[in-house]
Amino acid sequence: MATYDLIGEKVLLEQIAKGSEIAFRRVFDLYKTKVYTFIVGFTHSRADAEEILQDTFLTLWQNRNTLTNIEHPRNYIYTVVRNKTFHYLKQVSKSEKMMREVWANLKQDCNSTDDIVHLRDSNRLIQEALGMLSEQKQRIFNMSRYQGLSHEQIAAQTGLSKSRVKNVIVEVLKFIKTYLEQCAGMLGIIAWFMEN
Numbered sequence: 001m002a003t004y005d006l007i008g009e010k011v012l013l014e015q016i017a018k019g020s021e022i023a024f025r026r027v028f029d030l031y032k033t034k035v036y037t038f039i040v041g042f043t044h045s046r047a048d049a050e051e052i053l054q055d056t057f058l059t060l061w062q063n064r065n066t067l068t069n070i071e072h073p074r075n076y077i078y079t080v081v082r083n084k085t086f087h088y089l090k091q092v093s094k095s096e097k098m099m100r101e102v103w104a105n106l107k108q109d110c111n112s113t114d115d116i117v118h119l120r121d122s123n124r125l126i127q128e129a130l131g132m133l134s135e136q137k138q139r140i141f142n143m144s145r146y147q148g149l150s151h152e153q154i155a156a157q158t159g160l161s162k163s164r165v166k167n168v169i170v171e172v173l174k175f176i177k178t179y180l181e182q183c184a185g186m187l188g189i190i191a192w193f194m195e196n
Helices: 006-017 020-042 044-060 063-069 073-109 113-131 135-145 150-156 161-194
Strands: none
Touching: 006 020, 006 063, 006 073, 020 044, 044 063, 044 073, 044 135, 113 135, 113 161, 135 150, 135 161, 150 161
């Protein structure tokens, strides 16, 4: 097991502060696996962990002129990654709340024929998006949205942890949102071509 070289890492940060890309690469190589594992432990998403990892080191590079004041490089890096990870989780929870509101709005009674058509189209697109996901994700989402089960109830039935159930639901909601946005963009282009 490698020992923590406080002085060596402080020297690397000082070199990064002076613009050394080689020193930056050494710090990245030194921490990338540990930081990535830390992030995955919270997000349960490799793609999001990669993004947060890149954002962490981008922040390190962008703030390089302040690195000469850092007494403990390891603590500094983990503070940055922790803050980025918590910010991500906060955004995901906001996104989940927003998607719940959209979902609730889709289920409300519709008054006009146009509303009924849009609701039917939206539900069809949601079902198409769900069909692209794994059976487990579909099942968890259906248990949550259609059966109204809580995260605890779903966890008990699936054998997954409550946090994993929540993360699956968030991932599905994000996927549906992205799919609907892509479809809305395509429908807009088609409508524009038909009008012109």
